[in-house]
Amino acid sequence: MSLKPKVALSQDFLIQLSKLPSNVHSKVMKWAIQFQSDPTSPGINYENINSARDSNLKSVRLDRDWRGIVFKPSSGDVYVLLYVDHHDDAYRWAENRRLSINPVTGAMQLVVIERQAEPEAPPLQDRPKLAPPSPPAAVAAPPVYATLSDRELVSLGVPEELLSEVREICGEQELDTLQPRLPVEAYEGLFLVAAGDSVSQVLSERETRVDKKVDTSDFAAALATPESQARFVVVNDDESMMAIMNAPLEQWRVFLHPTQHKLASGDRSGPVRILGGAGTGKTVLAMHRAKWLAESRTPAGKKVLFTTFTRNLASDIEQNLRTLCGPSTMEKLEVRNLDSWVHGFMRSRKLEHRIVYGRRDDPARQAWQKALAVRDTKLELTEEFYEQELEQVVLAQGITTLEEYKVARRTGRAGVLSRSKREAVWPVFEEYRGQLASRKLKEVDDAYREVAALLADSQADGQYSAIVVDETQDLGPQALKLLRALIAPGPNDLFFVGDGHQRIYSRNRAAMSRCGIDIRGRARKLYLNYRTTDEIRRQAVALLEGCEVDDLDEGHDEVRRYRSLSHGPTPEVLTVKGLEGAAAAATRFIKELRAEWSGESAPSVCVIAATEKQREALASQLQGAGLNGVTISAESNHADARDVVHFATMHRAKGLEFDAVVVVAPDDFLGVPEETVNQRKLLYVALTRAKRAALLIRLK
Numbered sequence: 177m178s179l180k181p182k183v184a185l186s187q188d189f190l191i192q193l194s195k196l197p198s199n200v201h202s203k204v205m206k207w208a209i210q211f212q213s214d215p216t217s218p219g220i221n222y223e224n225i226n227s228a229r230d231s232n233l234k235s236v237r238l239d240r241d242w243r244g245i246v247f248k249p250s251s252g253d254v255y256v257l258l259y260v261d262h263h264d265d266a267y268r269w270a271e272n273r274r275l276s277i278n279p280v281t282g283a284m285q286l287v288v289i290e291r292q293a294e295p296e297a298p299p300l301q302d303r304p305k306l307a308p309p310s311p312p313a314a315v316a317a318p319p320v321y322a323t324l325s326d327r328e329l330v331s332l333g334v335p336e337e338l339l340s341e342v343r344e345i346c347g348e349q350e351l352d353t354l355q356p357r358l359p360v361e362a363y364e365g366l367f368l369v370a371a372g373d374s375v376s377q378v379l380s381e382r383e384t385r386v387d388k389k390v391d392t393s394d395f396a397a398a399l400a401t402p403e404s405q406a407r408f409v410v411v412n413d414d415e416s417m418m419a420i421m422n423a424p425l426e427q428w429r430v431f432l433h434p435t436q437h438k439l440a441s442g443d444r445s446g447p448v449r450i451l452g453g454a455g456t457g458k459t460v461l462a463m464h465r466a467k468w469l470a471e472s473r474t475p476a477g478k479k480v481l482f483t484t485f486t487r488n489l490a491s492d493i494e495q496n497l498r499t500l501c502g503p504s505t506m507e508k509l510e511v512r513n514l515d516s517w518v519h520g521f522m523r524s525r526k527l528e529h530r531i532v533y534g535r536r537d538d539p540a541r542q543a544w545q546k547a548l549a550v551r552d553t554k555l556e557l558t559e560e561f562y563e564q565e566l567e568q569v570v571l572a573q574g575i576t577t578l579e580e581y582k583v584a585r586r587t588g589r590a591g592v593l594s595r596s597k598r599e600a601v602w603p604v605f606e607e608y609r610g611q612l613a614s615r616k617l618k619e620v621d622d623a624y625r626e627v628a629a630l631l632a633d634s635q636a637d638g639q640y641s642a643i644v645v646d647e648t649q650d651l652g653p654q655a656l657k658l659l660r661a662l663i664a665p666g667p668n669d670l671f672f673v674g675d676g677h678q679r680i681y682s683r684n685r686a687a688m689s690r691c692g693i694d695i696r697g698r699a700r701k702l703y704l705n706y707r708t709t710d711e712i713r714r715q716a717v718a719l720l721e722g723c724e725v726d727d728l729d730e731g732h733d734e735v736r737r738y739r740s741l742s743h744g745p746t747p748e749v750l751t752v753k754g755l756e757g758a759a760a761a762a763t764r765f766i767k768e769l770r771a772e773w774s775g776e777s778a779p780s781v782c783v784i785a786a787t788e789k790q791r792e793a794l795a796s797q798l799q800g801a802g803l804n805g806v807t808i809s810a811e812s813n814h815a816d817a818r819d820v821v822h823f824a825t826m827h828r829a830k831g832l833e834f835d836a837v838v839v840v841a842p843d844d845f846l847g848v849p850e851e852t853v854n855q856r857k858l859l860y861v862a863l864t865r866a867k868r869a870a871l872l873i874r875l876k
């Protein structure tokens with residue numbers, strides 16, 4: 177029995193497919209499907225490309241004008257659809273490209289060679305490190321990678337063909353210029369080294385082994401590496417081929433970053449925590465992980481729980497999971513925001529309490545006012561003090577008795593509170609809980625705590641095979657403890673993704689290790705921003721300068737190491753007086769953008785405001801200027817709405833993305849960094865929702 181040859185598609189092929197006119201698109205689809213079923217068919221005529229650097233690249237005729245470029249090595253049974261274009265363009269594309277195998281990582285890399293071939297070099301291991309060349313007199317910055325050996329650079333993913341160009345890089349800008357020609361892992365490795373990491377740190381964090389013997393002619397083996405799968409996908413049947421080709425731009429479903437790939441599958445001995453700045457593919461990874469867990473580690477009768485903080489985000493994720501997973505996998509997945517899960521659990525146990533999320537509205541407001549009425553006025557503590565003490569100490573730590581309160585840690589709270597003062601303060605909190613109870617209400621943190629206790633008492637775990645958590649930064653200590661109680665400790669139990677820069681519910685600062693979640697040895701990071709242009713990312717990061725950011729545990733995180741893959745205009749920052757001025761600026765920006773992008777399908781745009789009131793006012797003014805809008809609510813993101821402007825509060829925009837955003841920021845959000853950390857984080861979240869363009873309006 178002869179085995180069917182391996183057929184793969186490249187990322188470039190799919191991107192190109194998405195740009196083809198529809199009559200050519202269907203022709204290419206038909207051809208590609210035939211090709212997939214038998215690339216050795218005598219009907220396929222592989223023509224040599226005389227000027228090609230790589231003799232394994234062949235041209236295949238699709239019709240009089242169009243050509244496919246295919247990789248067909250002289251030995252081995254691997255065929256890769258690399259590109260499609262008009263005859264001359266396709267040939268030009270193929271001329272200076274080479275598909276080779278990285279001799280250290282074993283990954284397949286498509287390299288664009290712009291320079292003349294260099295003289296034959298000795299094998300990697302024999303090559304000495306280059307002494308740092310003495311810089312030319314006029315050049316200030318020395319080459320960044322001069323002290324690394326060739327082998328070290330290649331182990332980061334740098335193709336041998338680009339070594340000399342990498343060696344000449346003297347700064348960030350030059351690295352960014354070379355980025356489109358570098359494999360994603362090489363670009364990432366290089367900027368991490370430039371930021372201060374050692375090569376071995378980079379390799380060990382990304383779990384890349386460099387001690388294997390690599391056969392640089394075995395393309396079938398090379399295709400199996402996570403690095404190769406970041407840009408090539410093997411297709412085994414018509415069905416999967418069609419699914420991929422019908423949504424060529426849904427790259428996240430097919431091509432994972434090597435780190436996403438490694439973390440999405442395979443067993444982990446306990447809780448995992450993934451950090452990553454905005455847009456680094458944390459949700460994508462979480463979805464792939466949930467899929468793998470559901471398909472590979474979930475016995476009949478159990479499910480994977482995928483949870484997050486906000487309701488509209490959970491429904492967004494569920495929709496995306498439906499495009500990633502078949503019905504049988506979806507049956508093993510439960511996607512719910514944590515509050516809705518708790519609500520459901522309480523109802524199933526006939527617990528009648530309603531959950532309250534704040535004290536602004538009745539009846540919780542009345543309960544809080546009654547509680548404040550019992551305070552000891554001699555202490556001269558403000559209402560704000562009591563409220564913050566309640567949220568950040570009493571509720572967050574699940575303190576239910578004066579004895580516990582007397583010895584509680586008050587991390588993050590200003591000023592020392594003596595035991596005697598604590599005794600005098602405590603009755604307010606006790607009264608509040610009593611007032612809530614008489615109204616059949618419960619604070620959300622108390623609900624988490626009590627449900628966790630019920631689970632522990634009833635040994636009711638066992639319904640979930642694993643739990644995947646998105647937006648972990650917004651879950652406080654009691655929420656984390658509840659998640660811990662929901663599943664027995666063991667392999668693959670908990671998988672968290674999050675970003676301390678995006679904590680927008682500041683009361684929910686938690687350290688995982690203090691909630692029974694031990695991530696030691698299982699903490700990883702994603703560094704590449706797939707969503708936002710680097711110009712927008714930098715603008716957003718600049719807002720957080722001087723703000724302390726945690727790593728969801730007891731350490732710190734920093735933004736220096738993150739980078740974006742795309743570039744665009746630097747976001748405009750305007751200062752205007754009043755909402756009318758903001759609405760006028762937003763209208764102009766959106767209309768100009770629509771005119772500029774008129775050749776493309778309607779861009780998605782979101783106007784993001786700090787409060788519901790401002791959001792409503794802006795929506796009505798833009799409506800008056802002829803821009804129809806929809807409001808993003810807890811129930812719906814209106815993701816399918818076309819030709820409308822979306823309106824959201826900063827809290828509601830979390831986790832979403834749009835081609836462009838207009839962020840309307842009250843000017844006091846940008847006060848002294850230490851005093852406006854929470855507001856600045858909201859702005860960071862809002863601005864990083866943009867993929868290509870952003871306008872930041874400072875509202876005086």
Ligand SMILES: Nc1ncnc2c1ncn2[C@@H]1O[C@H](COP(=O)(O)OP(=O)(O)OP(=O)(O)O)[C@@H](O)[C@H]1O
Nearest residue numbers: 427428432433454455456457458459460706707831
């Ligand atoms: N491997 C990938 N290839 C291509 N696109 C990707 C990949 N991973 C993520 N993306 C895209 O990048 C964007 C951001 O991804 P995602 O929402 O998962 O990031 P995130 O880290 O969860 O963002 P945030 O924290 O800002 O909400 C999405 O458009 C997603 O489709």
